[in-house]
Amino acid sequence: MSEFFARREPGQPGLALFLNAGDPPLPVLADLVRMLDDCRVDCLELAVPFPDSVTDGETNRRSAQRALGQGVGLGEVLDFLHRVRPRLRHLRVALLADWSHTVRPLPLPDFVGRVADSGADGLLVHGLPPRLRTGCHDAARDAGLPLVTTCYASSAAEVKAEAAEHATAYLYLVAHYGRSGGRPTADSPQLADTIALLRERTTAPVAVGFGIRSRDDIARVHALGADAAIVGSAGVARIEHALAQQADAVDEFHTFVRTLLPAHPNRLPDSGRSFTP
Numbered sequence: 001m002s003e004f005f006a007r008r009e010p011g012q013p014g015l016a017l018f019l020n021a022g023d024p025p026l027p028v029l030a031d032l033v034r035m036l037d038d039c040r041v042d043c044l045e046l047a048v049p050f051p052d053s054v055t056d057g058e059t060n061r062r063s064a065q066r067a068l069g070q071g072v073g074l075g076e077v078l079d080f081l082h083r084v085r086p087r088l089r090h091l092r093v094a095l096l097a098d099w100s101h102t103v104r105p106l107p108l109p110d111f112v113g114r115v116a117d118s119g120a121d122g123l124l125v126h127g128l129p130p131r132l133r134t135g136c137h138d139a140a141r142d143a144g145l146p147l148v149t150t151c152y153a154s155s156a157a158e159v160k161a162e163a164a165e166h167a168t169a170y171l172y173l174v175a176h177y178g179r180s181g182g183r184p185t186a187d188s189p190q191l192a193d194t195i196a197l198l199r200e201r202t203t204a205p206v207a208v209g210f211g212i213r214s215r216d217d218i219a220r221v222h223a224l225g226a227d228a229a230i231v232g233s234a235g236v237a238r239i240e241h242a243l244a245q246q247a248d249a250v251d252e253f254h255t256f257v258r259t260l261l262p263a264h265p266n267r268l269p270d271s272g273r274s275f276t277p
Contacts, residue, residue: 022077133166
């Protein structure tokens with residue numbers, strides 16, 4: 001049974017947020033992660049930054065460049081996780097790493113083992129060549145590391161079936177083709193049918209991403225059957241705005257999180273700086 005989104009309140013959708021490690025800088029990110037944990041956000045998709053992502057829009061690309069400019073690479077991200085993960089009570093962390101930039105220089109079992117040792121709760125390998133998927137699945141199983149798999153609402157049936165079979169953390173259902181940051185274009189019947197099909201084939205949670213920006217968007221995909229929603233560019237833009245204005249990135253992101261989560265006195269601290277020490 002996957003631990004991702006398992007602690008959400010009955011009848012409520014799970015929430016995952018995407019950020020590049022290093023944007024904001026890692027010391028600030030540590031405070032931000034603890035804030036997310038206190039707000040009972042379910043999942044952080046934390047990317048090892050990499051340049052020129054073909055699936056990302058300009059907002060996420062600029063974020064990755066800022067993080068790379070801070071000198072953040074795989075070693076720094078794994079050290080960060082090793083420090084912060086033991087203090088988290090609710091939040092789960094899925095590490096996103098790009099095959100070409102981050103994973104390819106290392107033997108795959110060694111890379112997966114290092115991720116598992118860092119304390120990451122799951123792994124998503126971006127751009128993994130199909131011919132290497134079996135090796136990745138085997139390495140993750142041997143390391144006891146849950147995997148995030150992906151497919152599109154419009155993917156071929158065999159692609160959806162493979163994603164469902166091997167999802168052990170959660171299945172990331174991309175709502176539409178294109179780059180992150182766009183508005184959703186998949187029609188609701190197609191998305192609902194895809195979620196229903198995937199649910200027949202996997203016990204892992206199904207989380208929908210791309211074009212999710214608001215509480216209404218989250219409620220919409222939940223009503224279609226998704227276990228959770230993934231919010232990316234909209235949150236990254238708030239970090240970018242805070243850094244440009246030399247404002248407090250934790251408070252700025254906390255304000256954004258409050259617009260996504262249902263109001264609950266035990267879930268939402270009044271201030272982003274009132275997290276558990």
